[in-house]
Amino acid sequence: xxKVVQSPLSLVVHEGDTVTLNCSYEVTNFRSLLWYKQxxxxxxxxxxxxxxxxxxxxxxxxxxxDKKELFxxxxxxxxxxxxxxxYLCAAKSGGGADGLTFGKGTHLIIQP
Amino acid sequence: EADIYQTPRYLxxxxxxxxxxxxxxTMGHDKMYWYQQDPGMELHLIHYSYGVNSTxxxxxxxxxxxxxxxxxxxxxxxxxxxxxxxxxxxCASSDPTGISYEQYFGPGTRLTVT
Numbered sequence: 001x002x003k004v005v006q007s008p009l010s011l012v013v014h015e016g017d018t019v020t021l022n023c024s025y026e027v028t029n030f031r032s033l034l035w036y037k038q039x040x041x042x043x044x045x046x047x048x049x050x051x052x053x054x055x056x057x058x059x060x061x062x063x064x065x066d067k068k069e070l071f072x073x074x075x076x077x078x079x080x081x082x083x084x085x086x087y088l089c090a091a092k093s094g095g096g097a098d099g100l101t102f103g104k105g106t107h108l109i110i111q112p
Numbered sequence: 113e114a115d116i117y118q119t120p121r122y123l124x125x126x127x128x129x130x131x132x133x134x135x136x137x138t139m140g141h142d143k144m145y146w147y148q149q150d151p152g153m154e155l156h157l158i159h160y161s162y163g164v165n166s167t168x169x170x171x172x173x174x175x176x177x178x179x180x181x182x183x184x185x186x187x188x189x190x191x192x193x194x195x196x197x198x199x200x201x202x203c204a205s206s207d208p209t210g211i212s213y214e215q216y217f218g219p220g221t222r223l224t225v226t
Contacts, residue, residue, distance in 0.1 A: 002171075004154075034214065034215075042202055042217035042218055042219050042220050043155075043202075043217050044217075045214050045215075045216070048214055088154075088155070090155075100155075100157070100215065101171075102154040102155040102156075103154055104152070104153060104154045105154065
């Protein structure tokens with residue numbers, strides 16, 4: 001059974017701190033790993049990673065994939081209160097239902 | 113910005129009622145998906161479609177049914193709602209012709225069955 005595990009499940013930091021969110025996965029015929037930010041309703045897309053060791057960057061957010069160790073990290077530097085959200089990691093496999101297997105998410109709270 | 117819509121956004125309904133959750137997208141995507149998400153829990157795929165007249169069940173067993181008569185429309189139906197169906201339902205679509213596996217999500221329908 002495909003599985004995605006995120007840690008920590010919740011994290012409270014102060015504005016300006018740097019945070020690292022973790023995601024490990026076990027999926028059949030792994031294709032790619034995706035990160036989403038979910039605030040109140042639908043998840044919004046952040047990154048898609050398919051190759052090991054290549055960092056994807058968007059502003060203060062960056063992410064990298066390690067296909068040998070089966071994990072990914074999402075870094076957020078100089079955090080702001082607007083970064084408060086649930087960050088979801090999802091793995092896409094080549095078989096089965098063709099959807100994504102999601103982790104439970106990391107609930108990140110940025111305190112002013 | 114992705115154009116995928118869900119209605120209603122919130123629904124409170126009594127046990128035994130038949131309900132249909134609407135999902136439509138204007139991007140011409142062939143693949144569409146329904147996910148169910150309980151508060152604080154992960155998303156689970158309950159239905160997906162590769163295109164018109166294609167529907168498949170997802171990883172999580174669901175008593176709901178779906179149909180895909182038009183590319184842009186992927187409604188989900190519960191014939192007889194029960195309190196156990198209370199959850200958030202998210203619709204998504206993706207473009208299989210590109211290399212990206214990105215799925216675009218609708219705003220979701222929060223269903224409460226009393």
